[in-house]
Amino acid sequence: MTAVAPVAGRWEFEAIGTSWRVDSERPLRDVDRAAVTSLVEAFDRDWSRFREDSTVRRLASGGSVAAPPDGAAMVALYGALADATDGAVNPLVGDALARRGYDASYSMRDGGAVAAPDQWRDVVEVSGDRLTLHRPATIDVGAVGKGRLVDLVLEELRRRTTGWLVVDASGDLAIDGVSQRVALEHPYDASRAVGVWTLDAGALCASATNRRAWGDGLHHVLDARTGEPVRSYAATWAVAADAMTADAVATALFFDGGPRFAERSRASWVRMRTDGSVEWSPHCEAELFV
Template identity: 35%
Template sequence: MSTAPRTTAAAEWRALGTSVRLVVTDPVVLDSCNLLLARYLAEFDAACSRFRPDSELTALNAAAGRPVRVSPLLAEALAVALRAAGATDGAVDPTVGSAMEAIGYDRDFTLVREDDRPVRLTVRHAPGWRQVKLDRASGTVTVPAGVRLDLGATAKAWAADRAAAMLAEAAGCGVLVSLGGDTAVAGEPPAGGWRIRVQDVTGPVDEPPTQGPYTTVGLHSGGLATSGTAARTWRRDGHALHHIVDPRTGLPVRSAWRTVTVAAATCADANAASTAALVKGAGAERRLTGQGLAARLVGQEGLVVTTPSWPTSAAPAPMKAAA
């Protein structure tokens, strides 16, 4: 196997209300891969968006307890969400849709900050993921009346996994797909791996963050995800709010951690583990260590804690993605 550096090519744009970054190890295929990615994300949005009135998920949430036949894409996205809920003991729960709406996150995030409607913060348990019935044999889903699903905690990461695998197979080269910092890679990586900057808030790849600790790591396979309370924030009625909800209270989580980054076999697994670590709070580093996951946790005051498998250093190299 050659260890000579590979030339890469990248494209950046926006979709699903977030940043999209595609990097390929064969510049010749960049445009065709970018077109395939755009088509796939459009299909994903039509199936899984909570904000589109014409999406499959919106219709499912409005079904009032009736079984609904869904597309294979939505069925798999929901299956991933339910697996994440089970694996995290409910810390990542797709039935927080009503809670998300209650705190004002009921539209594309670019519009949330501009909204000045009052919110009423009330403690309420999420209905619970076990109430959602997915019948893979018939392709139907039953969501109890009054329960609203939000797949945002897992679906974007799963979309990155699926897109990276699809593009790597189609193009026959190494591929990196980053959706808002949730990063999946597939195919043969560049020499030394994909260099990814880990930081509190997703930002331009060629501009290191002006504040907060950050580091660069190499990713050879699987996925890497960062969950944090500093990225998607807004204020209502004097309350500082963010997009990670604790299913036990229905309110934005109050965590010992500002951000948690996890590397795992898939980006979906990494996202579920990082989000659960924020929700569960203290002791998350011990739990992640016990799971054998490479993780980096940043406390509210900026103290960085890592699990034993997190790389201690990374050689300087051009940045390929920012999480």
């Protein structure tokens, strides 16, 4: 997914395992960049299942810790995702991903399918200022986490600078105050686009099975009920008021309940099946090349 912005201030950096770009009407100060770097580091230290020092890793054997600031909101959104997708999306899918090879060491060695705990609400609890796992499990916030972090970065910069802003985290994009034409990258050919979506506010998030893929048809989008990679859809795109919601919708769209979840979330969407056919929501404003 590619955004084209008028260039004034531009800052590119690596974080949470992906490339970021911030475009701004005014160049960012060193203190602004330092604040964003600190914010991203804190979020990663809480939620990364790839870092030995993260809250998620420390909690994997069970127990209770101080809840990260985003804990309640993200777990609540996972509840809505699980309900909409009949349990296909689940915040305890971390062990299933690791078993398929997407583990902390990036071994990419498939150990076979294992389902995530289907009664995950009995395992994960956010109460007051505590995040508790009542038995060992690995939290994975991949369905909503990067979108939430994009929102946090935009909010931090909005407090610090004036003028338009674009925060692009390699597929999760938040825009404030400037028109953007965003190409929807074809999942089977990065030189082509499925279409173009133009927006000047809100967020556009994408997900595709060709990213973070390995082995024989393995990729990062698993059905939590079975531990198997999804096979029906190759790519999804969602537009919503904020990036966490758009990120969640983009994940839900790999499953049958995705369109219902998108409607409840007031999001528009496009998705491509693995046979190359394209579907889209009512009133979708994307210009599609189909």
